[in-house]
Amino acid sequence: MKNYNHTTYAILGILTTECKSGYAIKQLIDQSLNHFWKISYGQIYPTLKLIVEEGLATVDTSTQEGKPDRKEYYLTSKGIDVLKSWLEQPIEQIPIERNEVLLKLFFGRHQRKEHSILLLNDYKQKLETRYQTYKSIEQVITTHNRGEDSQYWLFTLDFGKRMTQAAIEWCNSTLKQLENKEELK
Template identity: 65%
Template structure:
């Protein structure tokens, strides 16, 4: 059985928002989806072309003075049906996280505890920056986009990210404490 291309559905979903150009889609991905779903810039235009070929979207080209022509994409009824079908399909597996910090920690018996602690502290700092970013996005949605139909769902998704990030921050603190306590009892 052919595996579904979730990028196709991500872009179809973005076409239901105010994003209708490749550039607008890229901006929305950078500001929101990239926090939980990676789509490279190089995937966007080929996927938009495929959506048009599959009649899931249409494209309209507008001539602009002194600029390249602008292509605007609109989801079709067939595209909306495909998106709806995908949305209703049950999730078949829990996604597997690839985390280099956890991989290194797994083998950290082979390095100095100070190095492990520095890596965890660095990771924790990056998580705290991410958490601050999430809070800023939340404030922006609450103040500027609160009237959009999608905003409650954007906030639900953001809450998931905030909770996971907060849990990871707490985990870093606890793990650092345990490593330090282990060193104290060894020495």
């Protein structure tokens, strides 16, 4: 079976939900996947075109008065098989996080201690905002039960919440160490 990129698999997965148009796919990405998997708007339509060309989905076009034609995409049995096959494959590697705060802190001896503290406090505030966003998303999912997908969406959300909480705790610990260290510049 042919291998596709992760964007293709992500869009195949999205097509198993009620999201059938490029616009609806982008909305779902912005509201949920974007917290752990980035897909730009410019990737969606070329990927949908590829999925149709490969026979993984069909497209139904409907005319809308005063608007561009609406295209809705539906997985074929081949598309479902490709998605299931990919889901059953082991992960290729543990994800590597690119974190600007860690990069700057790694070279922190070359900046003033106060700046390192300011950097960490700002990062911590952004993490706390993200955590609140996750809690809001959780409330929406649990309030508007989305069927069989809900439990799995909550699993990924729980991962994000736990990772964010761990990062906040790391900030607190690191800030405490920085504030207690006298010789830092």
